[in-house]
Amino acid sequence: MSRLPFNEPTIQRARRIAETIPPAECDPRVEALVNDLIGRVADKWTMIALEVLAEHGELRFTQFARQMRGISQKMLTQTLRQMERDGMVTRTVHPVVPPRVEYRLTELGASLGAAFCGVWIWAEENLAKVEASREAFDAKTE
Amino acid sequence: MSRLPFNEPTIQRARRIAETIPPAECDPRVEALVNDLIGRVADKWTMIALEVLAEHGELRFTQFARQMRGISQKMLTQTLRQMERDGMVTRTVHPVVPPRVEYRLTELGASLGAAFCGVWIWAEENLAKVEASREAFDAKTE
DNA sequence: GGTGACGCTCTCCTTTAGGTGAGTATGGAT
């Protein structure tokens, strides 16, 4: 039961659309997995966490929180757990009181950070262009 | 009135946390803008749209939809509008019936696509590692 | 004159994201 990408104009028409371009490129399984992984990894907080951890080497929970402005405790825990599960960070619990937990990047995490590096640079370089474009767009449609 | 990143343990204690690491790096305004732009641009659909458009050069609305599996019509319109506003794509409307609208990358869009390229490669290369890590993690916590 | 094509937009409605404020465990310091 193959689902069409979205509902047809009105339900009984357009049973089929002319296939001007093949429906998708190659291996749909791998493609889906990669898209999925991208969705997970191209997350704002994940990217920022990667950044600050790469910068500081090792961070404790509250230090982390202070570096990531605007994140809630819950989100931070969640992001960090997810990253741990994905093998981006290691989480070391020192069994002392008060608790001491240290996070550091794995090799995998560092490599993703490096891959994102280009995007950060792009963002810094093109911030002005994007803002200008937005203003122009908004002025046109006003 | 500076807000703390999240609530203190119980409200009347911990008025202040020792500042072992300076609260943030440098220019907070630029940093915030860049983080914001990252949040906008590091969006799953934006990344995928960038990819397929880079691959096909020029796409009409329904062609686009067919390339982006699982996206709803609403999301596609929204993503495309946003990208147009940000100056990533141009939208050309041919005043014919039935309507014909073509999307293509701008230089800015292409440069972002190039910046993301590293992330795609990373995702393809490290898919297996991430999956292995997830399995190990889930097995441990079960 | 009914239907279909295209690229939307509009109205619901459900799901998810994410914030808030509190609680918990533990041992050392006061």
Add this chain to the structure above:
DNA sequence: ATCCATACTCACCTAAAGGAGAGCGTCACC
């Protein structure tokens, strides 16, 4: 005895994301 620190977790709640399905406008066609 009480307090405090840390790194959480939990319950609750609101806002935002995003899906489903329909409708629209216009012309060419059968």
